Amino acid sequence: MSRSRKLFITDKLMRLLLMGAASTSVLVVCLIFLFLFKEAGPFVLNPGIGKLLDSQWIPVSFQEEHFGLGPLLSGSALVTALAMLVTVPISVLVAIYIAEIARPDEREFLKPFIEILASIPSVVLGFFGLLVVAPLIKTAFGLSTGLTALTGALLLSLMAIPTIISLSEDALVSVPYSLKNASLALGASHLQTIFLVTLPAALPGIVAAVMLGIGRVIGETMAVLMVTGNSAILTFSPLASVRTMTATIAAEMGEVPFGSVHYQALFWIGLILLVITFALNIVAQRVLKKYGMMK
Amino acid sequence: MVEQSIYPKDQKMVITTNQVNFFYGATQALFGISLLIPAKQVTALIGPSGCGKSTFLRCLNRMNDTIPHSRVEGEILINQQDIYAPGTDVVELRKKVGMVFQKSNPFPKSIFDNVAYGPRIHGEKNPRRLAEIVEQSLQQAAIWDEVKDRLQANAMGLSGGQQQRLCIARALAVGPKILLMDEPASALDPKATTRIEDLIGELRTNYTIVIVTHNMQQAARVSDYTAFFYEGNLIECDQTPKIFTNPREKQTEDYITGRFG
Numbered sequence: 001m002s003r004s005r006k007l008f009i010t011d012k013l014m015r016l017l018l019m020g021a022a023s024t025s026v027l028v029v030c031l032i033f034l035f036l037f038k039e040a041g042p043f044v045l046n047p048g049i050g051k052l053l054d055s056q057w058i059p060v061s062f063q064e065e066h067f068g069l070g071p072l073l074s075g076s077a078l079v080t081a082l083a084m085l086v087t088v089p090i091s092v093l094v095a096i097y098i099a100e101i102a103r104p105d106e107r108e109f110l111k112p113f114i115e116i117l118a119s120i121p122s123v124v125l126g127f128f129g130l131l132v133v134a135p136l137i138k139t140a141f142g143l144s145t146g147l148t149a150l151t152g153a154l155l156l157s158l159m160a161i162p163t164i165i166s167l168s169e170d171a172l173v174s175v176p177y178s179l180k181n182a183s184l185a186l187g188a189s190h191l192q193t194i195f196l197v198t199l200p201a202a203l204p205g206i207v208a209a210v211m212l213g214i215g216r217v218i219g220e221t222m223a224v225l226m227v228t229g230n231s232a233i234l235t236f237s238p239l240a241s242v243r244t245m246t247a248t249i250a251a252e253m254g255e256v257p258f259g260s261v262h263y264q265a266l267f268w269i270g271l272i273l274l275v276i277t278f279a280l281n282i283v284a285q286r287v288l289k290k291y292g293m294m295k
Numbered sequence: 296m297v298e299q300s301i302y303p304k305d306q307k308m309v310i311t312t313n314q315v316n317f318f319y320g321a322t323q324a325l326f327g328i329s330l331l332i333p334a335k336q337v338t339a340l341i342g343p344s345g346c347g348k349s350t351f352l353r354c355l356n357r358m359n360d361t362i363p364h365s366r367v368e369g370e371i372l373i374n375q376q377d378i379y380a381p382g383t384d385v386v387e388l389r390k391k392v393g394m395v396f397q398k399s400n401p402f403p404k405s406i407f408d409n410v411a412y413g414p415r416i417h418g419e420k421n422p423r424r425l426a427e428i429v430e431q432s433l434q435q436a437a438i439w440d441e442v443k444d445r446l447q448a449n450a451m452g453l454s455g456g457q458q459q460r461l462c463i464a465r466a467l468a469v470g471p472k473i474l475l476m477d478e479p480a481s482a483l484d485p486k487a488t489t490r491i492e493d494l495i496g497e498l499r500t501n502y503t504i505v506i507v508t509h510n511m512q513q514a515a516r517v518s519d520y521t522a523f524f525y526e527g528n529l530i531e532c533d534q535t536p537k538i539f540t541n542p543r544e545k546q547t548e549d550y551i552t553g554r555f556g
Contacts, residue, residue, distance in 0.1 A: 179402060179403075181400070182462070185389055185466070186389065187417060
């Protein structure tokens with residue numbers, strides 16, 4: 001075999017090898033979907049998919065068992081919405097400060113702290129929630145327990161804030177200087193330029209950042225399991241105890257009989273969670289791509 | 296070296312610069328620039344890349360303020376007022392001294408909102424008055440007929456030449472007396488360039504225009520006076536026909552005959 005032929009073949013082989021490595025992620029995603037389907041599937045026939053629309057989640061009972069996902073979905077939605085209500089304004093303001101206003105040395109000082117915040121394990125944040133946030137909420141609102149949706153939301157916003165800050169900051173920084181200059185040259189002040197030109201131009205990126213933040217929050221388990229009180233009731237009160245989809249899986253998976261109806265219902269929760277985060281990610285990527293903000 | 300003799304006796308001056316030095320950090324970019332800008336005339340600043348002509352232009356509306364560690368020395372008077380004096384209102388200055396940039400930079404908003412941006416930030420709220428200003432500015436910038444039916448369309452959908460005229464309209468909407476143009480046609484095709492040059496010819500009846508260009512033919516076509524910059528120095532300034540036919544300085548002649556630059 002000639003030298004060039006040999007080179008050609010190694011080239012091809014290397015290409016295949018690398019492509020194989022790169023495709024693993026695609027493969028894993030597909031396998032996870034498949035596996036979830038396989039475990040959740042039988043539920044559709046017995047006891048029937050309609051059981052998931054029940055208004056209660058009582059998976060273990062001496063009378064009738066209920067597998068309604070409503071309370072869990074509402075729990076996740078409530079906690080996520082509250083978390084975003086807190087997170088979005090704070091994150092966007094911080095991003096504006098870091099991207100547009102802070103001096104270089106202030107920026108160098110702030111950014112590592114935000115990154116550290118992102119890397120705190122959620123169990124540790126859970127401790128913080130139990131010992132500090134929950135008692136605060138309990139006394140502030142005069143409740144019998146501090147383990148509420150709001151408590152979980154506050155902790156989750158601590159986790160989402162760093163993500164949303166750094167992605168929003170990227171979006172703000174990528175607004176061309178020429179636009180800011182045009183605004184300044186028309187006599188606009190620095191603040192007018194930020195709020196009337198830079199922020200609107202960065203909006204698609206910020207929206208995508210928020211969606212990725214939501215994805216992070218919805219999928220978060222540990223902290224919410226520890227501080228939201230774990231009662232699966234259908235409510236929209238921030239001060240009620242709730243239970244999210246993730247917390248349900250984490251709390252019940254250990255004790256559920258393998259292959260039982262309850263077991264299958266838990267896999268349905270997982271499937272729905274995966275679909276939600278998947279959809280959020282895809283939409284966020286689309287938005288970023290459409291407005292040319294993809295890195 | 297403020298030369299009064301090249302201007303007609305009754306010519307009013309709008310801008311006077313006296314020994315202006317400019318520094319980017321430790322690097323000096325302008326060396327003792329003293330130049331007069333005559334009212335309602337077109338003054339072209341020419342010179343090779345990096346000669347300081349754009350830097351000088353950006354001193355005239357203090358756009359260089361945004362550059363960290365930059366510093367201006369000397370005196371720039373606009374209507375007898377030192378624009379670098381402490382307490383100068385930069386917003387007022389930039390309302391009086393409009394600017395058009397090299398690359399057209401419309402906001403990603405509607406055509407109407409682009410032009411109305413300036414008046415709005417300066418407090419104009421009356422919708423009828425805003426509509427008047429927008430129409431008037433677009434007409435002055437010779438783009439009204441092309442966009443009057445789609446004022447609510449996004450400005451990013453316009454062609455490059457249209458975008459640049461929109462930017463001129465946007466600058467005019469604030470009611471400036473002076474218009475600074477930083478190579479306004481350098482990114483445009485010949486036809487769009489001609490339209491911008493024609494527009495400059497029309498605007499000079501009402502505005503004092505200072506235009507930076509690296510295109511010497513353009514300077515010859517559009518300007519009344521031409522100032523030649525080289526390595527941060529003002530080499531000479533004279534009536535445009537004189538600069539291009541019979542310059543006083545050897546360097547100017549070398550540049551315009553294409554021996555360097």
